[in-house]
Amino acid sequence: xxxxxxxxxxxxxxxxxxxxxxxxxxxxxxxxxxxxxxxxxxxxxxxxxxxxxxxxxxxxxxxxxxxxxxxxxxxxxxxxxxxxxxxxxxxxxxxxxxxxxxxxxxxxxxxxxxxxxxxxxxxxxxxxxxxxxxxxxxxxxxxxxxxxxxxxxxxxxxxxxxxxxxxxxxxxxxxxxxxxxxxxxxxxxxxxxxxxxxxxxxxxxxxxxxxxxxxxxxxxxxxxxxxxxxxxxxxxxxxxxxxxxxxxxxxxxxxxxxxxxxxxxxxxxxxxxxxxxxxxxxxxxxxxxxxxxxxxxxxxxxxxxxxxxxxxxxxxxxxxxxxxxxxxxxx
Amino acid sequence: xxxxxxxxxxxxxxxxxxxxxxxxxxxxxxxxxxxxxxxxxxxxxxxxxxxxxxxxxxxxxxxxxxxxxxxxxxxxxxxxxxxxxxxxxxxxxxxxxxxxxxxxxxxxxxxxxxxxxxxxxxxxxxxxxxxxxxxxxxxxxxxxxxxxxxxxxxxxxxxxxxxxxxxxxxxxxxxxxxxxxxxxxxxxxxxxxxxxxxxxxxxxxxxxxxxxxxxxxxxxxxxxxxxxxxxxxxxxxxxxxxxxxxxxxxxxxxxxxxxxxxxxxxxxxxxxxxxxxxxxxxxxxxxxxxxxxxxxxxxxxxxxxxxxxxxxxxxxxxxxxxxxxxxxxxx
Numbered sequence: 318x319x320x321x322x323x324x325x326x327x328x329x330x331x332x333x334x335x336x337x338x339x340x341x342x343x344x345x346x347x348x349x350x351x352x353x354x355x356x357x358x359x360x361x362x363x364x365x366x367x368x369x370x371x372x373x374x375x376x377x378x379x380x381x382x383x384x385x386x387x388x389x390x391x392x393x394x395x396x397x398x399x400x401x402x403x404x405x406x407x408x409x410x411x412x413x414x415x416x417x418x419x420x421x422x423x424x425x426x427x428x429x430x431x432x433x434x435x436x437x438x439x440x441x442x443x444x445x446x447x448x449x450x451x452x453x454x455x456x457x458x459x460x461x462x463x464x465x466x467x468x469x470x471x472x473x474x475x476x477x478x479x480x481x482x483x484x485x486x487x488x489x490x491x492x493x494x495x496x497x498x499x500x501x502x503x504x505x506x507x508x509x510x511x512x513x514x515x516x517x518x519x520x521x522x523x524x525x526x527x528x529x530x531x532x533x534x535x536x537x538x539x540x541x542x543x544x545x546x547x548x549x550x551x552x553x554x555x556x557x558x559x560x561x562x563x564x565x566x567x568x569x570x571x572x573x574x575x576x577x578x579x580x581x582x583x584x585x586x587x588x589x590x591x592x593x594x595x596x597x598x599x600x601x602x603x604x605x606x607x608x609x610x611x612x613x614x615x616x617x618x619x620x621x622x623x624x625x626x627x628x629x630x631x632x633x634x635x636x637x638x639x640x641x642x643x644x645x646x647x648x
Numbered sequence: 649x650x651x652x653x654x655x656x657x658x659x660x661x662x663x664x665x666x667x668x669x670x671x672x673x674x675x676x677x678x679x680x681x682x683x684x685x686x687x688x689x690x691x692x693x694x695x696x697x698x699x700x701x702x703x704x705x706x707x708x709x710x711x712x713x714x715x716x717x718x719x720x721x722x723x724x725x726x727x728x729x730x731x732x733x734x735x736x737x738x739x740x741x742x743x744x745x746x747x748x749x750x751x752x753x754x755x756x757x758x759x760x761x762x763x764x765x766x767x768x769x770x771x772x773x774x775x776x777x778x779x780x781x782x783x784x785x786x787x788x789x790x791x792x793x794x795x796x797x798x799x800x801x802x803x804x805x806x807x808x809x810x811x812x813x814x815x816x817x818x819x820x821x822x823x824x825x826x827x828x829x830x831x832x833x834x835x836x837x838x839x840x841x842x843x844x845x846x847x848x849x850x851x852x853x854x855x856x857x858x859x860x861x862x863x864x865x866x867x868x869x870x871x872x873x874x875x876x877x878x879x880x881x882x883x884x885x886x887x888x889x890x891x892x893x894x895x896x897x898x899x900x901x902x903x904x905x906x907x908x909x910x911x912x913x914x915x916x917x918x919x920x921x922x923x924x925x926x927x928x929x930x931x932x933x934x935x936x937x938x939x940x941x942x943x944x945x946x947x948x949x950x951x952x953x954x955x956x957x958x959x960x961x962x963x964x965x966x967x968x969x970x971x972x973x974x975x976x977x978x979x
């Protein structure tokens with residue numbers, strides 16, 4: 318296993334230590350594996366909490382900061398955080414106006430965040446929840462009933478975070494989050510497997526000349542395997558299922574071409590050129606974009622595409638200032 | 649070869665196309681492979697140009713923008729851009745106050761930038777040059793007489809770019825750049841080789857249980873190979889040669905823990921925690937830091953460490969606004 322680690326069981330805590338040292342604007346609760354802003358948001362505003370298994374960095378800890386998350390709860394690699402830790406995060410950032418939980422649709426996450434919401438309710442904190450299930454690749458999957466939550470989570474955390482800074486109430490923020498989830502779709506692919514530190518070997522075998530289309534961010538099986546194709550063909554295999562499921566033509570969209578962790582930026586920009594050409598040809602007007610590693614799968618080589626139908630409101634929220642380790646602009 | 653590309657010979661031009669589509673704030677000259685700001689800086693200010701072989705993204709094209717570079721010249725992968733193209737970039741961004749060339753110390757780059765400077769001088773453009781040679785790993789190398797230019801280039805481009813925005817004259821900017829080069833050192837390591845698209849196979853063989861310490865950003869040989877060690881040990885192998893060559897104790901420093909392209913962020917933060925602990929123990933006061941993929945070697949797994957002795961002036965320049973695809977803050 319070729320990794321920059323000490324013992325596999327210490328990867329999460331030691332990575333959190335590095336994050337904490339690198340970013341004094343964040344505060345890390347090492348007992349609960351919770352990352353919060355060092356300077357909390359004003360009293361009376363809705364707080365936004367997300368989390369899940371680690372191994373998808375910068376998601377979620379790298380998105381804590383002004384204009385995005387108030388807290389991220391980091392589970393062990395590819396393992397949901399426990400309800401008491403989600404509850405600790407919720408408790409820590411509540412500013413009296415309620416808390417939104419952003420949950421990727423994996424069975425463990427959904428269950429643990431639900432239990433945390435009940436614990437929070439018991440101490441008088443109002444919690445709203447959005448379940449992100451944007452992955453068009455497969456209906457059910459290894460850890461999921463229904464569609465998996467993947468790349469749209471990044472865009473949703475940015476947009477909802479901006480709305481929370483504006484002081485909107487929890488009901489309106491839940492409504493916004495639900496609307497965003499309905500308007501966004503993703504599709505991913507892998508050239509290689511990832512390797513979970515504790516396992517010490519690749520999650521799955523993918524022959525040197527093969528790729529997997531529709532992969533999940535934990536290496537869950539996708540739709541099909543086939544010989545590695547040119548970028549142009551791969552782009553088509555990502556764009557078509559998305560546009561087959563989302564009527565995005567004729568309007569503005571926010572588009573993310575995301576790297577899975579092991580693919581270099583020169584390839585991601587090349588892929589963006591291919592998907593952008595296909596999307597424009599299909600009548601999608603790309604109004605904003607992200608190209609880079611935003612929701613990863615450890616060291617997996619590959620990429621995913623996310624398309625979110627936008628409108629004036631979403632573009633305004635997108636352009637609002639954000640200051641996090643992973644996304645930063647406008648301030 | 650597991651890459652998101654079409655034909656190997658089209659990788660650069662197609663990646664530039666994606667960069668251009670993703671960043672309307674940049675302008676790409678596809679004939680010369682030159683990336684400039686869509687909105688040039690004011691007349692009367694020194695322009696800053698860098699470049700070199702591609703495959704190190706976001707360096708250099710991702711650092712074009714306010715507060716950093718005016719132009720980047722992108723050679724083919726790991727291949728120096730030709731003098732006429734460097735000259736085209738120099739000509740394009742000169743605002744009447746001269747142009748600084750930032751050149752990583754590789755024989756081809758040094759020669760081609762020197763010829764470009766002569767061509768520019770012939771048309772009346774004053775050019776100053778800084779050669780970056782911060783790599784403590786080896787004295788001479790595969791493509792280099794003297795030390796190689798690596799991670800410090802990123803920090804130097806940021807700092808000098810800020811000085812140029814302030815309206816300083818060329819002589820003072822050359823002096824600043826030379827001073828920065830004298831105060832910074834880097835050391836890298838690899839867990840895997842990179843694969844150049846045109847070659848189609850790994851540049852070198854590195855057995856599954858081995859790592860290479862002192863690697864160059866083109867896969868040039870380092871100091872020694874040995875069994876993969878814990879992150880703590882790797883950190884020591886990076887920190888010690890740097891501090892053995894640079895008296896950085898007792899003062900502030902800007903520190904970068906850089907990923908080589910194939911190592912995920914969770915590992916880079918873990919490594920940062922290790923190097924930060926060692927540096928602090930040695931009396932280095934880390935005043936600013938960067939953790940992530942800033943100067944890469946295609947898909948190589950591994951990391952490098954850069955330490956720059958700082959002072960009030962350098963920290964002020966560091967904190968000045970920067971707005972590029974690869975670095976962005978303060979605005």
